[in-house]
Amino acid sequence: MEPIITHTGIGVPLKQSNVDTDQIIPAVFLKRITKTGFDDALFHAWRKKPEFVLNQEPYSRGTVLVAGPDFGTGSSREHAVWALKDYGFRVVISSRFADIFYGNSAKQGLLAAKVAQPDVELIWKELEKEPGTEITVDLQSCTVRCGSVDATFEIDNYTRWRLMEGLDDISLTLRQEETITTYEATRPGFKPTTLPAKV
Amino acid sequence: MAENSAEKPLTLAEKVWRDHVVARGEDKDGQRSPDLLYIDLHLVHEVTSPQAFEGLRLAGRPVRRPDLTIATEDHNTPTLEIDKPIADPISRKQVDTLRSNCQEFGIRLHSLGDANQGIVHVVGPQLGLTQPGMTVVCGDSHTSTHGAFGSLAMGIGTSEVEHVLATQTLPLKPFKTMAITVNGTLRPGVSSKDIILAVIAEIGTGGGQGYVLEYRGTAIEQLSMEARMTICNMSIEAGARAGMVAPDETTFEYVKGRPHAPQGEDWDAAVEYWRSLRTDEGAEFDAEVIIDADELDPFVTWGTNPGQGVSLNESVPDPTQFHDPVDRESAERALQYMDLEPGTPMKEIRVDTVFLGSCTNARLEDLRKAAEIIKGRQKDPDVRMIVVPGSAKVRLDAEAEGLDQVFKDFGAEWRFAGCSMCLGMNPDQLEPGERCASTSNRNFEGRQGKGGRTHLVSPVVAAATAIRGTLSAPSDVGAGPGGGETPLASRPAGAGLHA
Numbered sequence: 001m002e003p004i005i006t007h008t009g010i011g012v013p014l015k016q017s018n019v020d021t022d023q024i025i026p027a028v029f030l031k032r033i034t035k036t037g038f039d040d041a042l043f044h045a046w047r048k049k050p051e052f053v054l055n056q057e058p059y060s061r062g063t064v065l066v067a068g069p070d071f072g073t074g075s076s077r078e079h080a081v082w083a084l085k086d087y088g089f090r091v092v093i094s095s096r097f098a099d100i101f102y103g104n105s106a107k108q109g110l111l112a113a114k115v116a117q118p119d120v121e122l123i124w125k126e127l128e129k130e131p132g133t134e135i136t137v138d139l140q141s142c143t144v145r146c147g148s149v150d151a152t153f154e155i156d157n158y159t160r161w162r163l164m165e166g167l168d169d170i171s172l173t174l175r176q177e178e179t180i181t182t183y184e185a186t187r188p189g190f191k192p193t194t195l196p197a198k199v
Numbered sequence: 200m201a202e203n204s205a206e207k208p209l210t211l212a213e214k215v216w217r218d219h220v221v222a223r224g225e226d227k228d229g230q231r232s233p234d235l236l237y238i239d240l241h242l243v244h245e246v247t248s249p250q251a252f253e254g255l256r257l258a259g260r261p262v263r264r265p266d267l268t269i270a271t272e273d274h275n276t277p278t279l280e281i282d283k284p285i286a287d288p289i290s291r292k293q294v295d296t297l298r299s300n301c302q303e304f305g306i307r308l309h310s311l312g313d314a315n316q317g318i319v320h321v322v323g324p325q326l327g328l329t330q331p332g333m334t335v336v337c338g339d340s341h342t343s344t345h346g347a348f349g350s351l352a353m354g355i356g357t358s359e360v361e362h363v364l365a366t367q368t369l370p371l372k373p374f375k376t377m378a379i380t381v382n383g384t385l386r387p388g389v390s391s392k393d394i395i396l397a398v399i400a401e402i403g404t405g406g407g408q409g410y411v412l413e414y415r416g417t418a419i420e421q422l423s424m425e426a427r428m429t430i431c432n433m434s435i436e437a438g439a440r441a442g443m444v445a446p447d448e449t450t451f452e453y454v455k456g457r458p459h460a461p462q463g464e465d466w467d468a469a470v471e472y473w474r475s476l477r478t479d480e481g482a483e484f485d486a487e488v489i490i491d492a493d494e495l496d497p498f499v500t501w502g503t504n505p506g507q508g509v510s511l512n513e514s515v516p517d518p519t520q521f522h523d524p525v526d527r528e529s530a531e532r533a534l535q536y537m538d539l540e541p542g543t544p545m546k547e548i549r550v551d552t553v554f555l556g557s558c559t560n561a562r563l564e565d566l567r568k569a570a571e572i573i574k575g576r577q578k579d580p581d582v583r584m585i586v587v588p589g590s591a592k593v594r595l596d597a598e599a600e601g602l603d604q605v606f607k608d609f610g611a612e613w614r615f616a617g618c619s620m621c622l623g624m625n626p627d628q629l630e631p632g633e634r635c636a637s638t639s640n641r642n643f644e645g646r647q648g649k650g651g652r653t654h655l656v657s658p659v660v661a662a663a664t665a666i667r668g669t670l671s672a673p674s675d676v677g678a679g680p681g682g683g684e685t686p687l688a689s690r691p692a693g694a695g696l697h698a
């Protein structure tokens with residue numbers, strides 16, 4: 001996983017609240033069995049409308065998405081994060097993220113930066129005033145800069161550390177394998193097992 | 200979630216958490232890294248698992264506990280002609296991939312045609328694999344369903360699926376707790392679906408974020424397990440990570456005797472432990488919401504998120520009446536998509552399709568309640584009704600009671616089990632512009648088919664709607680009580696009689 005410490009790229013204003021994962025990537029694309037190649041699926045229904053922001057230059061080359069509150073609600077599909085990343089986004093800014101989406105982002109190296117809604121609106125203004133304005137997001141100082149707007153974002157230290165180190169979850173956990181085995185020995189005998197099958 | 204100290208009273212969620220901590224997170228700069236939690240049961244289906252297995256294979260890792268893992272085919276499976284190969288090549292490929300992955304990694308799989316095939320959240324409880332006090336995960340957001348047993352049950356993403364397969368654990372951050380206290384008793388015709396739709400309308404689709412919800416109070420205690428599952432299922436629509444109900448006699452009764460339920464001494468030990476899980480007297484929740492069940496009507500959504508709902512007796516709201524600009528904009532957009540005029544009485548809205556199915560409302564009790572309403576009545580000829588049982592076993596049990604005949608006589612289509620029109624990954628989809636009364640859990644744009652319009656309803660409202668052709672309560676079709684989740688006999692005298 002590629003570490004992120006700071007990122008600069010074109011900001012894309014997505015002035016909508018409650019962008020659910022069905023909008024980010026419709027269910028039909030969940031049929032694929034690979035982990036990449038979802039860039040065409042991102043915002044699939046909206047991309048058909050010429051006026052949609054990603055169909056406009058220079059937003060189509062954006063790497064920082066700036067969305068309304070409650071981004072990533074709905075289904076737990078991680079494909080939403082893959083699609084955003086495959087398209088080229090490294091950062092999503094919103095004042096509120098759905099929990100599962102937020103967790104999925106951290107694991108895939110997509111920075112979900114929580115920025116207060118008034119600041120989000122100022123950033124939207126900057127982006128619309130001058131389409132193509134770049135946004136710089138810095139994980140060291142937890143700041144977002146866009147034109148004349150200087151804002152901070154919230155992120156917990158653990159997620160921040162992982163993003164900055166580019167660390168993969170499983171290898172982190174497997175460092176504690178002995179502890180897992182010790183725990184397993186204490187599990188009560190009445191806990192169910194799926195095997196052997198009893199039907 | 201609270202620190203583990205012996206004296207401090209704990210909530211149900213905190214106790215289940217406490218009992219699954221493999222390693223505590225460490226404090227770093229005043230913030231704590233996640234706890235590592237042990238996972239008791241991992242449910243797997245074809246959509247969110249292929250990339251997880253691919254990851255294992257690439258890293259050369261085995262599945263740590265195949266005996267705590269179970270798979271079923273549900274999202275892509277056809278509900279007609281299931282003996283034929285799946286027509287859509289991509290769906291077929293996903294299902295085939297699940298089959299070969301389960302074979303390769305030694306995981307038990309219930310395939311199409313098997314009595315225990317079905318929606319993953321229906322299958323776990325049906326087999327008795329879902330029990331109180333467990334940690335349950337699945338790569339599906341409606342895993343919260345299993346919280347009805349007093350389990351901590353969470354939806355996870357595909358990389359977490361891989362993590363659980365490889366380690367049987369998950370690093371998780373502590374949650375806050377919210378009590379949803381539902382007092383009183385539901386009136387006839389009002390269901391647990393209406394409780395949860397009312398809760399979401401009250402707290403909003405983001406209101407539960409960061410929380411585990413515990414549903415409690417007299418109205419919840421009176422509910423059957425199946426009705427509790429409906430409520431917990433939709434916790435995720437309030438943004439919550441999980442929803443729970445404390446295990447009680449109703450829970451034990453439901454689990455007892457199922458294929459994987461503990462037996463003999465194990466059963467006694469289990470029940471003793473399960474009883475100890477109830478929230479302690481004096482335990483503090485981080486937030487509380489109180490709902491009065493006596494006041495509830497059947498509920499229905501008018502918009503494109505599950506928080507956009509009203510009582511069936513009300514009208515389509517006027518966006519200009521919303522104070523919050525974000526809500527107003529979202530309501531305007533929703534009404535445009537739904538093609539609805541503010542002020543239209545909900546009961547005058549005509550539907551084209553009625554879908555009775557999904558992990559929210561396709562268990563035996565749901566089918567029975569709907570059948571009770573339609574029995575001996577005629578379907579509106581312009582409405583198509585599709586009934587999709589939650590699992591092959593639900594279908595078989597329903598057929599053994601003759602429910603299939605009731606549905607067929609009424610003019611409904613009786614299908615094989617799966618997710619079906621809940622998300623339209625198989626051929627069961629709405630046409631653009633079609634309007635559907637659906638017992639599922641999500642009314643998002645295009646969820647049931649591109650351009651389709653969804654109104655979320657309970658099974659009895661779905662049934663009444665199929666009769667009249669417009670959104671309707673059971674009382675509108677002269678159906679007496681039967682919508683309530685409890686038999687009248689067990690209600691306090693006079694309950695449900697006042698308006």
Ligand code: SF4
Nearest residue numbers: 341557558618621622
């Ligand atoms: S029935 Fe619907 S909500 Fe439930 S698991 Fe299937 S697709 Fe998800």
